Amino acid sequence: MSYNIPEKLRFKDTHEWVEDLGNNTYRVGISDYASKHIGDVTFVELPELDSSVEAGDTECVVETVKSSEDIFFPVSGTITAVNEDLEDAPENVNDDCYGEGWLFEIKADDSKAFNELMSATEYAAFLEEQE
Amino acid sequence: MKKTPLYEAHVKLGATIGEFGGWEMPLWYKTGQIAEHNSTREHAGLFDICHMGEFIVTGKDSFEYWNRLLTNKISRVEDGQAIYNFMLNEAGGVIDDCILYRYNAEKWMLVVNAGTQDGDYEWLKQQAFGDVKVENIGPETGKLDLQGPSAPKIIAEVAGKESIEEMKFFRFIPDFDLGGKKVILSRTGYTGEVGFEIYCDIDDTAEIWEMLLDKGAKYGIEPCGLGARDTLRLEAGLPLHGHEIRPDIPVVGTPWEFAIDRDHDFIGKDALEESEGDYFSYAVITEGRRKAGDHSKVILNGEEIGILTSEILAVSLEKKPAGYVRVEKELPEGTEIELLNEKGRSFKTVTAATPLVKGTSRKKMAIFLD
Numbered sequence: 001m002s003y004n005i006p007e008k009l010r011f012k013d014t015h016e017w018v019e020d021l022g023n024n025t026y027r028v029g030i031s032d033y034a035s036k037h038i039g040d041v042t043f044v045e046l047p048e049l050d051s052s053v054e055a056g057d058t059e060c061v062v063e064t065v066k067s068s069e070d071i072f073f074p075v076s077g078t079i080t081a082v083n084e085d086l087e088d089a090p091e092n093v094n095d096d097c098y099g100e101g102w103l104f105e106i107k108a109d110d111s112k113a114f115n116e117l118m119s120a121t122e123y124a125a126f127l128e129e130q131e
Numbered sequence: 132m133k134k135t136p137l138y139e140a141h142v143k144l145g146a147t148i149g150e151f152g153g154w155e156m157p158l159w160y161k162t163g164q165i166a167e168h169n170s171t172r173e174h175a176g177l178f179d180i181c182h183m184g185e186f187i188v189t190g191k192d193s194f195e196y197w198n199r200l201l202t203n204k205i206s207r208v209e210d211g212q213a214i215y216n217f218m219l220n221e222a223g224g225v226i227d228d229c230i231l232y233r234y235n236a237e238k239w240m241l242v243v244n245a246g247t248q249d250g251d252y253e254w255l256k257q258q259a260f261g262d263v264k265v266e267n268i269g270p271e272t273g274k275l276d277l278q279g280p281s282a283p284k285i286i287a288e289v290a291g292k293e294s295i296e297e298m299k300f301f302r303f304i305p306d307f308d309l310g311g312k313k314v315i316l317s318r319t320g321y322t323g324e325v326g327f328e329i330y331c332d333i334d335d336t337a338e339i340w341e342m343l344l345d346k347g348a349k350y351g352i353e354p355c356g357l358g359a360r361d362t363l364r365l366e367a368g369l370p371l372h373g374h375e376i377r378p379d380i381p382v383v384g385t386p387w388e389f390a391i392d393r394d395h396d397f398i399g400k401d402a403l404e405e406s407e408g409d410y411f412s413y414a415v416i417t418e419g420r421r422k423a424g425d426h427s428k429v430i431l432n433g434e435e436i437g438i439l440t441s442e443i444l445a446v447s448l449e450k451k452p453a454g455y456v457r458v459e460k461e462l463p464e465g466t467e468i469e470l471l472n473e474k475g476r477s478f479k480t481v482t483a484a485t486p487l488v489k490g491t492s493r494k495k496m497a498i499f500l501d
Contacts, residue, residue: 001147036147039358040163042450043420061421065164065444066358068424094163 001131004032005124006098010117012074013126017098024111026075029102030062030093033127039064041093046082047104053079055113060103062093074117077108135181136273136336144354152246154182157356167359168446171322172490174351175279177343178360180328181336184248184269186241192261194236200258201231202399204392208233213301213319215390218243218251219399223381223406227251228372228390230319232303240315242274242328244372258398273336277343278326278363280491281350283499286316286327288346292500300493310342321360323367323490325499362443365453367492368414368485374440375455381406384461386414386485410437411461414487415468416445417452417480423470427478429456430469436460439470447488452478 009017015034019027035041043063047053053073060071082104086092093101108114118126133154141148146157157179159167170176188196197205201216208214212233218226227247232240243251248269255265277285286295289310295318298304303317315330331339344352361371370376370387381399382391383406391403417423422442429437437458445453462468462482470478491499 001142037149039147039159040165042165042444045421063421063444065168065362065446065450068422 001036003036003127004098005120005127007120009098009120010114011120011123011126012072012117014072016071016074018074018114018117020111020114021105024077024108025080025105026108026114027102027105028071028074029097030071031123032097034069035094035097035101038062038069039066041090044086044090044093044103046084046086047079049079049082051079053077053106071103073106075106075108075113077106079104080107081105133182135179136333137179137181137340140337140340141179141354146356149357151357152182152244154245156182157354159356159358160354162353164356164358164362165446167353167355168362170351170353171279171324171355171359171363172447172488173280174353175277175281175285175326175347176322176353176355176359177340177347178276178278178355179340180274180276181333182245183274184243184245184251184267185272185274185330186243186252186255187266187268188239188241188255189237189264189266190262191237192263193239195261196259196263197231197239198395199397200255201229202391202397204395205231206395210235211302211304213303213317217376217382217387217390218254219382219397219403220378221399221402223383223399223402224378225372225376225380225382226254226378228370228376232315232317234305247372271333273331273333273339275329275331275336275340275343276320276322276326277329277347278320278322279324280499281347281352282324282326283496285343285347285350285352287500289342296497296500298496309339312339314339318496320492321367321369322363323369323486323488323492324363325491325494325496362446365441365443365455366445366447366486366488367490368487370455371441375412375457380410380457383407383409384411386412408461410457410459412440412455412457413462413482414485415439415454415456415480416448416483416487417454417470417478419452419478420450421478422452422454423476423478423480424472427470427472429458430471430477431458431460431462436468445487452480453483453487456480456482
């Protein structure tokens with residue numbers, strides 16, 4: 001199976017993507033690989049706006065017909081935005097995982113954790129090992 | 132891992148592949164599990180079920196053999212009829228659940244689950260006595276399930292309306308001509324909807340798959356993966372081996388008591404009588420939009436009384452979380468209980484009657500052919 005892996009994004013080994021929006025602010029979603037493997041998304045429990053979060057923790061759940069998937073914060077910081085449109089259109093996570101299906105944004109203290117995430121090329125190699 | 136003859140066809144259709152019982156199987160295709168589920172309830176779904184196992188048993192003592200090995204009332208089954216059964220161990224646990232097909236008093240087919248078939252074969256051989264011969268035809272047998280209210284029209288399109296219009300629930304036609312291919316056409320299934328399980332020569336599987344998708348296109352057929360199979364069967368009130376029914380739990384107090392005939396002697400019967408009242412199984416429907424999750428405990432008045440054995444979002448019930456629990460207390464329908472998941476989060480759920488969704492499986496064939 002082939003997967004869409006945009007060059008400009010970085011990836012966590014638990015299949016979250018992270019986009020650098022500048023100013024140490026990052027947008028997070030789940031990868032094409034993840035959206036295909038968890039199946040139809042029916043509900044997303046988003047983290048609380050303005051809450052501070054730790055990298056590796058989870059306060060976000062993507063619910064599918066068969067499973068509940070924890071979404072892990074890729075960096076530490078403060079939640080500055082959540083994608084409220086997912087309340088009415090959770091299927092956006094499947095249909096447009098890198099666009100309308102984004103989950104939340106985090107403002108981090110610095111760019112260190114982001115830079116340690118996998119590049120698109122590294123993530124592609126990581127997926128090949130997984131298959 | 133094993134692959135069915137349709138593996139390449141699934142990949143071409145954009146299937147997401149997952150592991151089930153040692154097989155690489157399609158979980159869903161491009162349209163997704165919800166669309167596949169709805170297509171089966173409203174139109175038709177086609178499922179690759181080649182991973183399941185089939186055995187032929189012949190011989191003069193085979194009727195006695197099945198009476199000893201299986202729980203249901205085999206004596207009421209006529210030639211050309213099938214019957215759902217449990218095959219128990221001495222402790223009353225379920226080695227497997229299976230469908231027994233009677234060709235005649237001396238020839239039968241047993242259809243079993245994928246992950247359990249090797250153990251089943253050993254058990255069947257070990258229990259054989261007198262004139263009983265067990266043959267494993269699984270490796271040379273393909274199996275496709277065509278399910279949904281348009282399924283009869285699709286078969287009629289290929290084989291003619293008169294070939295099936297009199298066919299009743301749990302009956303089969305052994306030498307059915309399906310577009311030039313010899314198959315066993317069985318009016319059975321795992322979805323709660325009217326439909327067929329089709330057994331064929333393994334080498335004909337791909338051709339029949341293509342033919343049914345082609346002829347079914349105008350009726351809105353969708354290829355369906357194991358994801359939709361699971362949501363459909365759970366709504367239809369059917370158990371999944373390894374979850375609701377298991378080798379290490381005596382099968383007492385379940386909604387599937389209809390498969391156990393207490394008027395004949397079978398392996399495990401004494402253990403069932405001794406275990407009566409130890410366990411009770413119920414369907415449950417949960418509040419909200421989130422499932423409790425695997426390994427959740429069942430709590431009643433602060434006391435842990437059992438576990439959640441399966442859980443899905445019930446697509447045909449406005450995507451409410453639904454599942455089955457196995458508990459140590461008898462609970463009336465409508466009892467509110469609590470599911471406590473591994474993260475310590477609690478969900479309110481209520482026991483419900485099965486099936487959760489009443490499908491078309493038992494309706495007269497003729498009404499689907501007009």
